[in-house]
Amino acid sequence: MDQHINIKVKVWRQAGPKAQGHFETYELKNVFQGASFLEMIDILNEQLISEKKDPIAFDHDCREGICGMCSLYVNGHPHGPDQAITTCQLHMRKFHDGETITIEPWRSRAFPVIKDLMVDRGAYDKIMQAGGFVSVNTGGVPDANSIAIPKPVADEAMDAASCIGCGACAAACKNGSAMLFVSAKVSQLALLPQGKVEAARRAKAMVAKMDELGFGNCTNTGACAAECPKSVSLANIARLNREFICAKFQD
Amino acid sequence: MANNIITPEMAKIPQGPLEKKWTNYKDHQKLVNPANKRKLDVIVVGTGLAGASAAASLAEMGFNVLNFCIQDSPRRAHSIAAQGGINAAKNYQNDGDSVYRLYYDTIKGGDYRAREANVYRLAEVSNSIIDQCVAQGVPFAREYGGLLDNRSFGGAQVSRTFYAKGQTGQQLLLGAYSALSRQIGKGKVKMYTRYEMLDIVMIKDADGTERARGIIARNLVTGRIERFFAHAVVVGTGGYGNTFFLSTNAMASNGSAAMQMYRHGAYFANPCYAQIHPTCIPKHGDFQSKLTLMSESLRNDGRIWVPKKLEDAKKLQAGEIKGRDIPEEDRDYYLERRYPAFGNLVPRDVASRAAKERCDAGFGVNNTGLAVFLDFSDAIQRLGKDVVAQKYGNLFQMYEKIVDENPYENPMMIFPAIHYTMGGIWVDYELQTSVKGLFCIGEANFSDHGANRLGASALMQGLADGYFVLPYTIQNYLADQISVPRMSTELPEFAAAEKAVEEKIAKLMKIQGKRSVDSIHKELGLIMWDFVGMGRTAEGLKTAIKKIDEIKKEFWSNVFIPGQADALNNELEKALRLADFIEIGRLMAVDALHREESCGGHFREEYQTPDGEALRQDEKFSYVGCWKFMGEGNEPELVKEPLDYEFTERKTRNYKA
C-alpha cells in the first residue's frame, strides 16, 4: 500500500546555458507514494514559490509517457529506476522513506543545458530533418491497401516507430551516441516498402547529420536499449549499420 | 449583419447537393500560381496533427511557412497522446460502410449540432488521409494477409477505425512531423520551437479592411518578445480542456491562442461543448496534475459495471473488498442494461453521464466514490490472456504503473474526465475565422463535431483540415494577396501589439501577491467541474459565473510570479495561460447558461427525458452559438449560425435499440 514518506531531493540547479551549475538539496515532507515523480517536483516547486524562490525548471508535457518531453536522470538512470517508462510515469512508490533522490539533467555535448533540468534536444530534430521521412507530397498517393505488408514486418516497423525522441538513449550512453534514435527511424522506414525506396539515401543522410552534430560512436554496450522507455531494440542498430554499410559499398 | 445571424452565404457553403459541394468548391476556387506562392508567407501556429500537416502541405505547394510551437520539438504536440485510432470510410471490412454512413454517424454522434457540408467533406477526405499516412510510412496494424486491420470504436456499428497499437496519435503525428521535417530541411518551413504566440497583429488595407498580418510571440527560452509578418495566419493550437485544470490534456495545452483570436473579433463558437471521456484513471489526490486517459478501445472487450447492492459499494469504498470478490449476479452492467443495442460501446457523452449517474447514486467503487469498474475477466476467459495482452497490453501496463494494481486480476477502475472541446473558434467552410486572413484548424476550431465528438474522429478532423482542406481553401484567400508585398515588422501596428503584450506581462509581474498560479488554476478547475461539468443547471451556471469573476479578481490582485519576464520563466507562461483560461471558463458558463437544452457534451439537468437521456430543443437551439467579443469587461454578444438541416433528418439519438 502507498504511504506518505519524507524525502530529500538533490537537484541540479543551473541558471542558464553558460552559468556554472551546482546541486541543491531540498527536504520534502509527507509525499504520498501514489503521486507521480513529476507531481513530487510540482509539490516541491509550490514549496519554493511559497518561499519566493525560483522554481526548478524541467521539461514535461503530456504526463502519460508518450510526448517524450520529460527527461531527468534520476538516481543514475534516465527516466528513473524503473523499466520501460518515462519520468512522468515514474511513481513515488519506487522510493522509500528517508531516501535522498538525485536529479540531474541529461548530460551530453549534443544536449546543452538550458536551465536547471531542461536541455536542448534540437539535435534530434535536425537529424530527422536530414532524412527521417518518406519523400512524398500530400495527395497523389496510391490506395492504402495497394501494397500488402506481412504482419510481422509491419509489427517490427511499429516497434521501431514507437520511439518518442526523449533523448534517454544518448543520455544513457557512455559515448553520447544517438544510434538507437537514428536506427529506430531508419529501421521503421527501411522495413516498410514505402520507405525502402530511399532507404540508402536516408541512412547516409541521417548518419552524416548525427556525426556532424557531435554525437559519439556506438560501441554496442546496450545501455540505450536497456534504459529506453519504449524498449526500442538494439537490433535496430544492426539494421542501421547494414543499411549504411551496404549503401556505402554501392556508391 | 442582420439580427446577428450568419447565413450560409456568409459561411461560404457551396451550392449543390451535399456530395457535390466539396468538388464544386475545388473546381471553382481561386488558385495561386507557383511563382506567386514563393512570394507569400503563411504563419502556422501549432504543430499538432492539424498544424504540422498544414505547414508541411503548404510548404510542399511552395508557400513560405513560419511554424511555431511551445514545446522543444514539433513532435511533442498533444495529438501524440491519442491512442485509439482514426476513422475512414474505406469499407475494407465489407461491413457496409460508406462516406455517407461516416457522415451520418458523425452528424448524429454530434447530436445534430454540426454543419452538414463540413461533416460531409470530412467523411469524403477521410479515405485520402489513410492513403497519405500509409505512403508516409505510418505502421498501421495489419492482418496476416498483409492488408490493413480495422476495429470498431465507440459509437459506430462498423469497423472503420485504423490503428497503430495503442499509439495511433503518435504514429500519425510522427508522420506529419516527418513531412514537416522534410520541409524544414529544405528550408521551406522556418521552425520556431519554444515560442508562444501572445497576440495577432492586424493591419488595415488601403480600403479599410482589417486583416491578420502577423503575430507577436515570446521566445520562451530568452523571454524576448518578437514580431513576425505573414500574409495569412493559421492557428491550430488545440482545445481548451485545461480550463478544468484536471483534464487529459497535456500540461502546456492552452486556450490562449483562441482568446487572442476572439479578442480580435473572431467568434468563439459553442464554448460549452466539452467532451468528457468515460475511460480515464480516477483521481487519487489533491496534488494530482492531470488525468490519464485510457483508450476507448478498451470498451470493445471490457464490460463496465458497478455493484447492484449499495452495501457492496460501501465495502468497496472502505477498501474492505475488491471488485473480483463480488459475484456475477450482484454486478450491474448498467450500460448493457440501459442500452442493449450498443451496450458498452455507446458514445462517450452517454457512457460518461451513465457513470456519473451511478456514482451520484452511491455506487462508486473506490475510496472517493468516483469510479466504476471496467472488467476484462469475460474477455480473458473468452479470448485467453495472451490475446487480451496483445490487444491491450500497453494500456494494462500503463494502468498498473499508475494505480499499482494488476488489471488482469482485478477489474480496472475508471471515471470520466474532460478530454476534448468540440467548441472553438468559428470558421466558415474555408476554415477562415470571422477575421480576414486568420484561419483556424483542428480542435481549435468548432467545425465538425457538433455537440459531441465520436471516438477516432479527432485525428481524422485534424489531418483532414491540415492535409486536404486548408491547403486548398487558403488559396482562395491568398490568390487576392499576391500583390501585397512583405511588410516590415517595424510598422506601427506591430510596435503597438508588442507594446500591449509587454504591458500585460509587466502588469502580471508587478502583482507580487501571495498565491501560486497553480493554486488559482486548481480553484478554477473545481468550479468548472462542479458547475460546468457533466450535469449543468441554470442556477449552478450562474454561481459559476459569479465565482469565476471572483477568481479573476483574485488572480489579477494576488498571483505571485517569481523570476524575470526577460528570461525563461515557466510560472509567467502559466500565468498568461491562466488569465485566458479564466475568460474561457466564464465564456463556457455563459454559453451553457444560454443553451437551454441538452445535447451531446452539454447536459442541462432541466432538459432530460424521464429516464435521464439528453433532451434537445431543436426548435429553439438548432444553431451554432457564436460569441463576439465586445471589449474587456463587457458581456459578449451572441451571433447565431442557424443549422438548417437540408439533407439529413434530425432524430433523437437512440442507443437503446
Added chain:
Amino acid sequence: MWLFNSSIGRKFVMSITGMALVLFLLFHASMNFVLILSESGYNWICEMLGANWYALVGTMGLAALVLIHFCYALWLTFQNRAARGTSRYEETAKVWGVDWNSKNMLALGFVVLGFLCLHLYNFWFKMQFAELTGLHTGAFDPQNGAAYVKYLFSGVVTADNFDSSMLTMPSWSHPVYCALYLVWLAAIWFHLTHGIWSALHTMGFNNLIWFNRIKVISCVFASLIVLLFAAVPVYYLAVFCGIHC
C-alpha cells in the same frame, strides 16, 4: 572516405580488423595446441612460419591490423569522451543488461597489448626475428619452438642443440609465466566475448531473432580460442608441478 569520416565507417574498420585478429587468434591457438599433440608437428609449423616470405607478409599484415585496431580505438574513445560533454553524472547506477566488458574494451585492450609486448619479446623476438636477422637472441634454435615453449613454461629442456648460457630462468619463474599467460588469456576472453558479437553487430549481421544466438556464438567462439590457448600453459604447469611438487 566513409571509413574515416563516418562513425559507422570507423566502427566498421574496428570490426573488420577485430574479426581478422580473431581469425588469426583461432589459427594461432590451433597451432599452439598442436604442441600438446606432437612436438615435431609443432616444429614443422614453426619452420613454415619462420623467415618465409608469406610468413613475413602475414606478420606485417598482423602488425598493421593491430596498429589500425589500436589507433582507431584511441581515436573513437577520444571522440566518445568528447561527445559526453564536459560535465559528468554525479550518480551512475548499474544498468541491467549492460556487460562490464562492453564498457571497458579500451582498458581490456591495453591489458592485452601490454602482454602482447611480453609475448613478442618471449617468442617472436627469439624465433622469427632471430631467424630473420641471424642474431642469437634465444637459447634454442629458432626453429625448435617446441623445446623453447616447453622450457619457458615448465623448465624442462629436451633439445639437442642449445646455448646453455642463455638458460637463466630461475625455476619459480616458469609457473609465474604460466600464470601471466592465463591472466592475459582472461583479458582476451573478456575482450572477445564482447568484441566478436559487437563486430558482427556493427557489420550489420544481427536481427531480433539472431540477437541472443549471436551473443552465445560469440561467447562459445571466444571460449574455444581461449581454451585452446590456455591448454599449453596449463599442460606445462601440470608438467612443472609433476616435477617439483
